[in-house]
Amino acid sequence: MKVFKALTIAGSDSGGGAGIQADLKTFQELSVYGMSAITAVTAQNTLGVQGVYPLDPEAVAGQLDAIGTDLPPDAVKTGMLFSGDIIRIVAEKVKQYEWSNLVVDPVMVAKGGSPLLQEEAVKSMTAHLLPLALVTTPNLPEAEILTGLHIQSLKEREEAARILHAMGSRYVVLKGGHDPLTENVVDLLYDGHEFIYLESTRIKTRHTHGTGCTYSAALAAELAKGKSVTTAVETAKAFIQAAIEDGLNIGGGHGPTNHFAYMNRLRRFGHDQNDQ
Ligand SMILES: Nc1ncnc2c1ncn2[C@@H]1O[C@H](COP(=O)(O)OP(=O)(O)O)[C@@H](O)[C@H]1O
Numbered sequence: 001m002k003v004f005k006a007l008t009i010a011g012s013d014s015g016g017g018a019g020i021q022a023d024l025k026t027f028q029e030l031s032v033y034g035m036s037a038i039t040a041v042t043a044q045n046t047l048g049v050q051g052v053y054p055l056d057p058e059a060v061a062g063q064l065d066a067i068g069t070d071l072p073p074d075a076v077k078t079g080m081l082f083s084g085d086i087i088r089i090v091a092e093k094v095k096q097y098e099w100s101n102l103v104v105d106p107v108m109v110a111k112g113g114s115p116l117l118q119e120e121a122v123k124s125m126t127a128h129l130l131p132l133a134l135v136t137t138p139n140l141p142e143a144e145i146l147t148g149l150h151i152q153s154l155k156e157r158e159e160a161a162r163i164l165h166a167m168g169s170r171y172v173v174l175k176g177g178h179d180p181l182t183e184n185v186v187d188l189l190y191d192g193h194e195f196i197y198l199e200s201t202r203i204k205t206r207h208t209h210g211t212g213c214t215y216s217a218a219l220a221a222e223l224a225k226g227k228s229v230t231t232a233v234e235t236a237k238a239f240i241q242a243a244i245e246d247g248l249n250i251g252g253g254h255g256p257t258n259h260f261a262y263m264n265r266l267r268r269f270g271h272d273q274n275d276q
Pocket residue numbers: 138139140175176177178185186187200201202203204205208210211212213215237240241244
């Protein structure tokens with residue numbers, strides 16, 4: 001049996017809802033062997049981020065070499081990268097090891113407002129990493145910063161997706177979770193030719209910690225299994241929808257999404273089918 005492997009290059013969330021921890025849980029749920037290269041350690045829980053401790057770029061390079069020389073991943077995703085120096089090292093290693101199934105989640109700010117990327121690193125992201133991406137998955141505020149557009153209408157979302165595609169990402173998923181005005185959540189997938197809208201019911205909950213990380217990890221896991229980008233995006237959307245619907249009311253603040261939910265439902269559905 002082939003073992004599909006995915007690598008996350010991201011920050012650690014001590015609370016377990018976002019970052020490396022969310023990614024590895026998602027990989028595991030989707031039957032993909034998970035590997036990690038940690039860029040920064042955060043002291044974080046459902047109430048917010050209490051501390052950020054970046055790693056030396058050399059430590060990131062060392063982890064990527066350890067993986068690149070022995071455990072070639074079938075897909076790679078990036079999350080919190082923190083600095084321009086780390087971004088440049090990651091881009092260098094992605095090229096050196098020819099990792100082509102790259103999902104770039106351009107993480108910038110945690111939901112509570114804590115910065116997870118230095119302001120001056122945005123330029124490195126567009127110059128060095130986006131051109132290597134198979135898919136990039138910005139939320140609306142991230143897309144505004146990357147493109148310089150003020151995004152309100154669907155037309156402006158399409159324009160932002162066009163710009164991000166022109167920056168080098170072969171596919172763009174513009175996530176719509178941050179649009180408070182729409183009743184449904186609308187994500188936009190662009191492949192350079194057509195726009196595909198993925199719409200789902202907006203779940204009214206405050207337990208959404210780690211939605212973006214979980215979504216991009218599910219996407220990377222499906223790509224690792226050889227799925228097309230469109231199919232992987234559809235599965236990632238179903239995965240995050242279930243994870244938010246069954247969000248975990250733990251801690252005193254924004255609880256994490258439920259990484260068990262999607263597979264639990266599939267297992268339950270399979271079980272019911274067999275019983276009939
Ligand atoms: N309240 C919600 N109900 C349903 N889906 C949501 C909700 N919030 C976010 N999502 C979905 O979760 C994913 C992450 O979205 P978003 O919140 O925009 O990104 P991020 O977590 O990076 O800020 C997207 O697929 C989005 O559609």
